[in-house]
Amino acid sequence: MLFAILSIFVVAALAPVVHRATGRHSGWVLALLPAALFVYFASFVPTVAAGETVRLAWQWMPGLDVQFSFLIDGLSLMFALLIAGIGVFVVSYAGRYLEGHRDLGRFYVLILSFMGSMLGLVLADNIILMFIFWELTSITSYLLIGFNHEQLKARKAALQGLIVTVGGGLALLAGLVLLGVASGSWELSEILAGEDSLHEHALYLPLVILILLGTFTKSAQFPFHFWLPNAMAAPTPVSAYLHSATMVKAGVYLMARLNPELGGTELWTWTLGLFGAVTMFTGAWMAIQSTEIKKLLAYSTVMALGTLTMLIGIDSPYAAMAGATFLLAHSLYKGALFMLAGSIDHGTGEKEVPNMGGLRRAMPLTAAFSVIAALSLAGLPPLFGFVGKELMLEAALGAPDALGVVLPLLAVASAILVVAVAAIVGLRPFFGARPEYARTPHESPGAMLAGPAVLATLGLIFGIFPALAQPLVVATATSIHGADPEMQLKLWHGINLPLGLSLLSLAAGLVIYRFWDSVRAGIGRVMAPAFRVAPERGYDRFMDGLVWFSAFQTRVLQNGYLRTYVMVTMLTTVALVLATFATLGGLEITVSFADILVHEWVIAALVALAALFVATTNSRLAAVASLGIIGFGVSLIYVFFSAPDLGITQVLVETLTVILLVLVLFRLPGFLKFSNPLTRVRDVIASLVVGVTMTAVLMATLGVQYFPAISEYHIAESEPSAYGRNIVNVILVDFRALDTLGELFVLALAAVGVYAMIKFRAEDRKS
Amino acid sequence: MMAGSLILQTGTRLLLPLLLLFSVFLLLRGHDEPGGGFIAGLVAAMAFALYMFAFDVYKARAILRIDPRNMLGIGLLLATVSGVPALLQGRAYLTSLWWDVEVPLFGELKLSTPLVFDIGVYLVVIGTVLTIVLALAEAEE
Amino acid sequence: MTAEPLLAILVGVLFATATYLMLRRSLVKLVIGLILLSNAANLLIFATSGLTRGAPPLIPEGMLTPEGPVADPLPQALILTAIVISFGVLAFAVVLIHRAYEVVGADDLDEMKDTDT
């Protein structure tokens, strides 16, 4: 299993080489990989159909409870087969669709990497492993949407999809970690088999909300659905594969996967039921609003995703069966329809449905497969879509409480619209008058028709012989529901309410198709603001607001004025000090000024006055001179209090500093008066606060000495052990020689820096 | 920069060796009395700076013979390496080692790694101050 | 306790004047503020570890320990190191404002905010 998934990434990395070696057949060659995988996964079908699950695990990061563990049950197998199976056709289709494109090699890398990620996502048993693959699908999707990266539109759509899905992904990460913390296990199989229900857990509500944020964004649920139609900027194979058949179903997959553990509460049922139904209706409504064929299909995908979410929310045996059936049916017909849409585009250069017509002669095969797939989309017998739709209506009718009324209404309304959509994509391009096309219409090559042919035909076969799909569908439904639904798939359920509703939707849908142009222009517009404009504008506002706010806060904070920075720094220091005192207490000052000699008062006053003079003078020379006075005053203080070495050093250093200042500064102009009185008052207050705080802190520590100083040792050992009688110097060159060593390097570095500053002027050297 | 007066020049010529000798004295007695490599280095550096003010940068460089930047590096090397012999003996870095050396005429001389270290300090301080001062003075011209 | 409270006030004055100077627009005042600030920090260390009058930490010739209590030598060593380090850094800062003045052409920090945003 691990090998199977890793092999995809290896092949993906080698794809450009393969492409170069095999030329125009590269699509077929590379499609061998998903084909092999399909066969491999198919070999699990008997086991899974017998009601067993397979779990395989390899160590990865035990420290964080992350491991390569995989779970094969009905649900994951269904997805794996779809991913590999449709992957075969998408890869071979792409080889021809993008033939001659300069980036086809890179395209293979991305699409195969995506395939590996998607397989990993659905097969992973470890929730962190699953999340890892989840994020990988987001990023490969980003790179694929932006495949035509020199177009601004593609880049924008890619960014939008990425921000929405990655944003949701981060919520999902938090939700999954909470799930792990709450359940005490990081393996899906253990969480699902756990005896204690999480329903009563304190973290249930937040973790469900967070996980659903992840799944709703990924699966384009209302109000996050807007990114999906924009993602149609990607090449058609990408749309068919990622944004219809597989990746967007990842959210659905996860909800289905967690349904047995998290489902069954009112929160779960109502949230999924309502959001699913609204999404379903939104998708259907927006679909008939669209004219570009890929957008139409994209919105109908939104509709399908909503349907699946709703079915998971309802959580009955019927709903589980309906979900599993619908999942399979949708992947088959939607994959086919996307590829056929690409085929029309390829053959005619036309993307707008209203400009199409009369293609059935020029593109007979495309037309035939389109009709079959569209019939399945519309849910007409004897196609597999019909089986799904009947079950779906049945399940909606069986929804609990008020949902039992709301959901069927929305379901029928959506069904009506979908019939119209099916007619628009399945009939409109091929029948009626034939307009002028950019290219002379011609049928697509075999590589581009093989996929639609197989997928559409499978929809027909499964419709006629539902027993063929029965084992896998039941196994899937078992995973979703948490128990065997004990139900048979049948094409014919007898005459009942769902059948009646189907007929109703068929008739009403065809009426809408008949008047599509006027519907689009008329009432169709009514709800566009709520369905499309508002959510997308919400995203745009958010992004604009983000850019505006970040520019604003950066202007305010990083405003370029050093004095603001100094002010903030000093006041932050003071504020934190005072806040600490306020919280913990401890500001006890007991000082006495009794034992101070006159000359000490005088010298301190002199230094203080000189400092005040420096701060206020407007003469540079006077400032430097007073600085000298301060320096010598300080050195006198050192000498008074038994520090001769300090005194000497201070005098020498002060002299040098003053010399430097004079050397450097006397060329500069005099001080200018920049600040106004108000600023100065503010600065004086701030400075006073700083000064008073420092004095207070220092005074508070004056009487405090908890332990005898370690220097007693230095005094005692200086001569006996270090052979020196100047204890300060012995500390400097022996006890703490490392400090002095560092100090030397500081000096040397400063000299090197100064030298470079004076002598090395890159700008002069360039010119 | 203007060269100083003749009196200053003559005075400096006499003062320079005296100051240098004094700085060496400060250096050697630092372990026992106020002084030490740093103070000694500053005195020596100021002596050269004085010379520079009295004459000019080029004369000062000439009398130095060695570029102060090299002196900087050599001083650093000396200070850094002074801790290494102890390492070779299997003791901690910068552990002081003492040797009593009999020098003819002078008698007994106390040699130690802290002394080597202090000489390093001395050189670095001279190197630093002169690098800065000479560079600034050259920039002024 | 001897003159520590006096030094505490002096330290406060130096911190306050240094802060005030650093809040000006002039480069030169900025660097003077930094010099005052480093003096303040050194005095703070000196004061906080206790002051002793007339007993430098020196051992008379021929003795193994000083006669009677002496001033704490360790803070003195620390301050000495700090003074030297400050000298190096401030020398750099002084030349830096000199060069900044050369390239910008004004003793005005408000002319120097292109690199921020």
Add this chain to the structure above:
Amino acid sequence: MRIEVALPVIIPLFFGALALAVWQWRGVQRAVGVLGSAALTASGIWLLVAVWNDGVLAMHMGSWQAPFGIVLAADLLSATMVLLTGVMGLIVALYSLVSMTPDHERFGYHPLLQLLLAGVAGAFLTGDIFNLYVWIEVLLVASFALLILGGERAQMEGAIKYVTLNLISSLILLAAVGLTYGMFGTLNMADLAAKMGEAENTGLVTVVGVLFMVAFAIKAAAFPLFFWLPASYHTPPVAISAIFAALLTKVGVYALIRFFTLMFTEAPEVTQTILLWGSGFTMLVGVLGAAAQFEFRRILAFHSVSQIGYIIMGLALHTPLALAGSLLFIIHHSVVKTNLFLISGISYFARGTHELKDLGGLYRTHPGLSVLFLISALSLAGLPPLSGFLVKLMLVRAGLEIEAYWIVGIALLTGLLTFYSMVKIWAEAFWKADPRGEEAPANGAAWPGRGGLWLLYGPVAALAALAVLMGVAAEPFLQLSIAAGEQMLDVDAYVEAILGADAR
């Protein structure tokens, strides 16, 4: 006495001094640059292995017993940081061989780099608070000199802010050291750790702790003290920006971690609260700052601020997993951010600009560079299975385990915004068509020859590989960091190792 504890300090000091002594010989300088950092890396490996096997190691400088002399001490945190220093130094030294002009080399680029590394390694290894101040000054002055190397106007403007604010930080640090000595009469970290619990006035002790916190938070560029970083990081040549991004703020964060796990642990309700709020604001403000930028290196600089917030978050959460997350985050961020700076340098070689609006078409002309950028950028944004995801997962999990919900929320939001800026660079510089038109030459005039390209791309590829390795082969990194996290919280063992009877 374990020599490996001191070697990471002695080696770069020696090589730096040597290079300065013979500054006239450019060949020697270049050799020193590479050999010195290679030797530092080797000694870092030695040290880490030794600490892993034998626990906390110490060397008592000058053979003076602790706490009377200065101790160099290495636990897993220190040793890991030292190794990181060596690796980053080596990577940048190699890259510099091509990217630095001969003038930069003549004016001391290589010794400055060595001494920067020495200061950083010293700060990581010292067990003495005043000695820490000294090493911080060493690395600081080295960084000053590197920052102005070249003397362009932007460098000067940036340097003034950098120098001023860092100097203020150093002086606050110095004052805090003095106050600590006044109260406890000692400078040794282990000694302080043992003595701090016995102080009666917790408020006063914590105030001193807060002064340390402010000083280190300025060095770490945490909110609201980060201004110097975005003002200056993008001004020097990229190799210098890269080594700054790798190491400078890390010293501040390291010191925060060291001080607030080992010492000043008496009033967590104050210290950790401040750290937690600070980390939240740091993450958000930094990432929003980046969102407002449209210059390659400025975006990276602002992100450095943001990422520091994550590291402090781990410290504030204060569990073994969170601290482990902080440590790995430091490594991750150094690797990835350095790499992004180096990549911006290559793109500058190709296009002669750092402005996003003038860049473009690199995906077409430089696919290899694009892949390397994408790996680094996605890793920075926390995308699996790269290093950034691993550390994000650790912090998120650590936070949720102790119910620190809002900080996790901010961390995740910051992750999204990081993604946004990285994608912005990708879309503008790589995907967008070259604004100069199709026919414009792929590479600028300064584009180096084949041999030079190896030296530019080699380090970048190595770092990208490291980012992948940290994500994919994460277990050894996890083990190391979790062991380090547990060691950090085991104060008694640390004290015993430094002060204990058998520590001589």
